[in-house]
Amino acid sequence: MTMTITHLGTGSRGNSTLLETPHAKVLIDQGFSGTQLAKRLARLELSPDDIDCVFITHHHGDHGGGAKVVQTKWNIPVLANERTALELDLVPELTTYFESLDLVRVGQDLAVLPVPVPHAGSENVAFVASHEGERAAIITDLGSWTDELVTHVRGCEHISIEANYDHNKLMFGPYPYSLKDRISGRGGHLSNEQTGRFLAEVCTEATRSITLTHLSEKNNRPHLAESTVLYYIDEVFSGDLRISAQNGPDFSHYIGQDKASSKQEKASAK
Numbered sequence: 387m388t389m390t391i392t393h394l395g396t397g398s399r400g401n402s403t404l405l406e407t408p409h410a411k412v413l414i415d416q417g418f419s420g421t422q423l424a425k426r427l428a429r430l431e432l433s434p435d436d437i438d439c440v441f442i443t444h445h446h447g448d449h450g451g452g453a454k455v456v457q458t459k460w461n462i463p464v465l466a467n468e469r470t471a472l473e474l475d476l477v478p479e480l481t482t483y484f485e486s487l488d489l490v491r492v493g494q495d496l497a498v499l500p501v502p503v504p505h506a507g508s509e510n511v512a513f514v515a516s517h518e519g520e521r522a523a524i525i526t527d528l529g530s531w532t533d534e535l536v537t538h539v540r541g542c543e544h545i546s547i548e549a550n551y552d553h554n555k556l557m558f559g560p561y562p563y564s565l566k567d568r569i570s571g572r573g574g575h576l577s578n579e580q581t582g583r584f585l586a587e588v589c590t591e592a593t594r595s596i597t598l599t600h601l602s603e604k605n606n607r608p609h610l611a612e613s614t615v616l617y618y619i620d621e622v623f624s625g626d627l628r629i630s631a632q633n634g635p636d637f638s639h640y641i642g643q644d645k646a647s648s649k650q651e652k653a654s655a656k
């Protein structure tokens with residue numbers, strides 16, 4: 387049995403990730419308009435009606451801005467912590483509140499664990515999804531990390547994590563000082579180097595795929611993110627490393643027993 391991880395798009399203009407098991411289809415974040423979401427799902431031959439529920443990491447528009455529309459337009463349940471739900475003004479009857487570190491079960495073969503991460507002005511969480519003993523971590527928008535996060539992510543088969551900015555590009559770039567400070571601070575975003583160091587702590591032999599997400603269009607470049615991260619994980623990781631762009635879906639990662647390569651080709655051909 388397989389769990390599929392597909393980023394419908396990541397970046398400051400919207401984020402959403404599809405997790406699929408034989409019995410569940412969930413989205414992590416919904417930062418797109420209803421039309422954009424439907425369009426991106428259609429490329430995978432899916433529609434919003436196929437989605438069982440949507441988990442939201444935090445209330446920033448690029449992650450939660452499209453949460454309410456899936457409730458009002460398609461009656462899809464949304465799961466969030468209380469602060470995030472309040473900030474997004476979610477429809478109470480279609481909202482389930484979770485607490486950090488309380489495992490949420492979806493259908494008969496998927497469980498999702500919210501783990502708190504530091505990100506200023508929000509109560510952000512990362513998610514570790516498990517399916518038949520294999521785990522995928524989806525981590526975004528954090529300025530630093532905790533031992534608790536390391537504990538939960540270490541040894542995951544798949545890890546998606548932001549590599550937001552290249553340190554030099556940010557510091558010598560056009561942003562005002564206050565914004566540079568905010569992005570690079572403890573509650574901001576991870577630089578390529580920080581992402582590399584985090585991955586070096588959590589990758590084990592079990593880790594087979596990594597996706598770098600949420601690259602800044604101004605302060606990063608895919609080749610910089612890739613080469614910097616690889617520098618840190620070269621010794622510990624020999625799997626598949628990819629970069630998710632703003633306009634997806636471009637590819638899927640599969641974890642589990644029957645990683646059908648034909649399916650992989652099908653997704654990347656679209």
Ligand SMILES: [Zn+2]
Pocket residue numbers: 397398446448449527600
């Ligand atoms: Zn974001």
Ligand SMILES: [Zn+2]
Pocket residue numbers: 444446505527
């Ligand atoms: Zn954010």
